[in-house]
Amino acid sequence: MIELHQLLMFMAAGWLLNLTPGPDVFYMLSHAARQGWRAGLVASAGITAGCMVHVTAAALGVGALLAASATAFSVLKWLGAAYLLWMGVQMLRSKNNSKLMAPADNAPGLTETGSSLARIFWGGFWTNVLNPKVAIFFLAFIPQFIAADYAHKSLAFAALGLLFNLNAIPVNMLWVWMGAGMARRAGWLCKRLHWLDRTAGAMFIGFGLKLALTDKPGA
Template identity: 40%
Template sequence: MTLATALLFCIVALAAIATPGPTMLLALSNGSRVGVRRALPGMAGAMLSDFVLVGAVALGLGALLAASEFWFGVLKWVGAAYLAWIGLRMLRSAGGIDVAALPAAQHGTPVQIFGKSFLVAVTNPKGYLFCSALLPQFIDPAAAQAPQYLVLAFLFAGLDLAMMLVYAFVGARAVRLLRGRAMRWLDRTCGALLLALAGSLAFYRRGGTTA
């Protein structure tokens, strides 16, 4: 893999990552609730899912999901249900409280924050299909493929982390500026968007369209 190929991959991947999706919305919400530093476990969970997605594509799972209606449906409905559950919890959030005055444990332990972000990302079939369509275009078939996929995984995870830091910082900044009301509206907005994404995922077809 050449430097030019890696740079081109970063440009394409960044354009996709920067689009507000479930992972970025969770980073925004976590940043508003617990601050950027305490939101880092969630970012670590999302980054781990990046390695899982790239590894799955390297092993052919992306192609399997594209070919199998059954397994695609299983992953799709699990992901949609989990997104809807998180969205509903955010919509029902009481909000309007002083975030700084509450113990971090009341917002979720680091393990819980990590697991939520990881599960949201790893159960999204769109990620597998996207990576299975994108990554092979940057792989040199004449060279060893495993090291190339590993490089792409690190690049993808690094870009993901950078964007999540931006979203978490925006969330944390909004709470500082708007005080207690900010968390209520951020939670409800993120919750509504996650529900919309869950609905979109439920009607998502393998060909990249909705039913």
């Protein structure tokens, strides 16, 4: 299906792409910085689950539909933009959440409740799923590593998509570690969490506006 040097190139490209800041990265960073490593890991898990939806859909042909249909792309684009804008507004309106953070001498995030972690997971999931650019990315990126004469292209697509998501885990852990490190090492952050919320909120609004203004690829 794929030679070793192509596989290594695929993995290296995946690492570089996952190091590029975007809505998913800021989602992980903001939760890890505000609520500790556990919240960051849950955010990462939600985003990974969202990516698997895109991979499965693209392998089944839904990604091709999004690429070919302006209507389908527009519907998902506006849903995704609305969700990112909604998240940004909620962050801008949030109050100081320093009570959610553990004391500096304890491991951050240990006081998270199951319900709040579930909200973080599903927030990351929908942030990823409602972004049609992710679906188009998988549809454009992965086929480059599948031989044209390979008989089981859907199976190969799914396998490479799974590898891409597994390959992203170390990078996501790095982002979470960086975010949690901010919470541990910067004591002033606990007193200024509302500014972190507002910064992240402004970023999400920016991503939402950028997505809303995105034309269908190839249009």
